[in-house]
Amino acid sequence: MSARLHEFKDGAALGEGLADRVSAALADAVTARGKATIAVSGGSTPKAFFKSLSTRDIDWAKVTITLVDERFVPADNPRSNHLLVAENLLQGKAQAANFLPLYRAADSADEAAKIVSRDAEALGVPFDVVILGMGTDGHTASFFPGGNNLANAISAETPRGVITMEAEGAGETRLTFTFASLQDARLLVLHIEGQGKMDVLAAAENDGPETDMPIRAVLRRAATPVDIYWAP
Numbered sequence: 001m002s003a004r005l006h007e008f009k010d011g012a013a014l015g016e017g018l019a020d021r022v023s024a025a026l027a028d029a030v031t032a033r034g035k036a037t038i039a040v041s042g043g044s045t046p047k048a049f050f051k052s053l054s055t056r057d058i059d060w061a062k063v064t065i066t067l068v069d070e071r072f073v074p075a076d077n078p079r080s081n082h083l084l085v086a087e088n089l090l091q092g093k094a095q096a097a098n099f100l101p102l103y104r105a106a107d108s109a110d111e112a113a114k115i116v117s118r119d120a121e122a123l124g125v126p127f128d129v130v131i132l133g134m135g136t137d138g139h140t141a142s143f144f145p146g147g148n149n150l151a152n153a154i155s156a157e158t159p160r161g162v163i164t165m166e167a168e169g170a171g172e173t174r175l176t177f178t179f180a181s182l183q184d185a186r187l188l189v190l191h192i193e194g195q196g197k198m199d200v201l202a203a204a205e206n207d208g209p210e211t212d213m214p215i216r217a218v219l220r221r222a223a224t225p226v227d228i229y230w231a232p
């Protein structure tokens with residue numbers, strides 16, 4: 001396992017520090033390849049980071065933002081990760097960015113996953129930046145312990161793309177990029193806050209099955225070393 005820890009004094013400093021790093025990576029990608037891609041997580045942790053990143057002076061029209069994972073709910077649902085990103089990241093300077101949603105008003109989540117997997121091919125590979133979160137159950141993306149599609153989601157053999165996940169701890173049916181899609185991002189970040197999450201991370205670094213704490217798949221097998229951004 002090769003991970004680097006970046007520690008900040010509080011959540012505000014963490015959001016700023018991560019926005020510094022990510023905006024530099026996106027600007028470098030635009031310079032090198034004429035475009036940049038980033039997949040971000042939802043949940044309660046990323047708000048301050050999103051707000052800070054949205055103010056950064058980069059060529060947002062050349063940046064495509066998508067989600068690491070999403071609930072199978074429309075964008076006006078308060079639990080939608082799309083809504084979180086719309087209200088906190090796709091603002092200010094970042095309003096000019098392109099956004100690829102995961103939710104589609106399809107007949108089923110499986111159908112939506114197929115449609116968005118096709119659409120995501122246009123982004124190219126790998127992602128320039130992936131920002132993962134982690135739940136206190138050790139899930140990351142929508143790789144939930146006990147998930148009906150977990151083995152498939154974290155298998156190195158499962159191709160890039162978006163698949164569905166149902167799990168007791170997940171609430172709604174989820175749409176999630178597979179491990180293969182996320183693990184080789186040019187910049188791969190795990191963004192966590194609070195001592196509780198640091199304790200969960202320490203537990204994940206111990207021996208044990210990946211299916212018990214799916215973040216282990218990323219810590220152990222990602223092609224890109226994980227940059228951990230944390231504040232107490």
Ligand SMILES: O=C1O[C@H](COP(=O)(O)O)[C@@H](O)[C@H](O)[C@H]1O
Nearest residue numbers: 041042043044045069133134135
């Ligand atoms: O369900 C989810 O939770 C995780 C972590 O969320 P947090 O509220 O503990 O920050 C998040 O990474 C994931 O994208 C989201 O769908």
